[in-house]
Amino acid sequence: MPKPPVTITLTGAGGQIGYAAMFRIAAGDMLGADQPVALRLLEIPQGMRGAEGAAMELADCAFPLLAGVEITDDPNVGFDGASVAMLIGSRPRTAGMERGDLLAANGAIFGPQGRAIGAHAADDVRVIVVGNPANTNALIAQQHAPDLPPERFTALTRLDHNRAVGLLAAEAGVAVADVGGVTIWGNHSATQYPDLSHATVSGRPALDAVDPAWARGAYVDRVAKRGAEIIEVRGGSSVASAANAAIEHVRDWALGTPDGAWTSAAVVSRGEYGVPAGLVSSFPVVSRGGDWEIVEGLSVDEFSRRRIDASVAELVAERDAVRELGLIE
Ligand SMILES: NC(=O)c1ccc[n+]([C@@H]2O[C@H](COP(=O)([O-])OP(=O)(O)OC[C@H]3O[C@@H](n4cnc5c(N)ncnc54)[C@H](O)[C@@H]3O)[C@@H](O)[C@H]2O)c1
């Protein structure tokens, strides 16, 4: 008997990351080769044609797992019965825009979307925010869905995690499969802290395999600013790698992380590692039984503490700014 389809809502489905993600989702890369999916493409009126064109191409792929595609510009329709909500569409920063303006513009998107998720999505919906500023957008959405458990809301730092793994493997001259124990802490921004304190390369401590000064200097900067580096070289922000990371985040959340391995995700803090409760911050996580669990008990030395605190301070400032704007309580 085939499984019933799972409803997956993608916002910003007429944009680039939505386009890069939806074909892989429909092909079974996210929820598995035996799991039919029904896609809901949520856009704003200006993005509807892009979403319609993408839906035509989905039909032309004749994916056996694709149980249906609906396109809408109404969040109440878009999130109805959704088990996975991938919030990709957001208001990008434009020239001359202040940080407060950006947060306000995104509050106007993620507040109503959070409310619609709370009212219409499945009780066990998994929400992943990709649209920047991702952590604080996730916080805004979560605060507008008070009847859902906070842990249903997350933000994407898997892209940073994958970048950190890839760059470490390249430096150490090993395959990515030989790297483990990397953590991204904090915000998806230039303050994030890619931490190699507990990382391993072919089973040895990473800090024995690469120059520790590089690991805590140029490496941290390179990972944290990789998004800007991509924009400079490509002439546009990361698309396929962001879509891939979002797919891996949902896949691991729903199906579990491999035994003995952790990854990174921005989840709602309950005060772990001194991160104020309620912030959506990146942590080392495993997924067990369909839920993210923060890996606890890792030692944090003085250098790591300072870096984590700096990124968390930025999250606190963003939270306080959206509070002042009346976007959250
Ligand atoms: N967290 C990460 O790792 C990461 C990585 C890369 C990009 N991003 C962010 O992802 C976002 C999307 O990037 P992109 O390249 O796909 O951008 P894009 O401009 O190509 O597409 C964005 C789409 O969102 C739509 N949109 C805007 N407001 C919406 C709303 N209220 N509801 C539904 N749709 C809406 C737009 O019409 C557009 O089609 C950006 O904010 C980008 O900064 C995050």
Ligand SMILES: O=C(O)C[C@H](O)C(=O)O
């Ligand atoms: O869109 C951006 O500003 C960059 C993006 O968040 C990235 O990390 O690639």
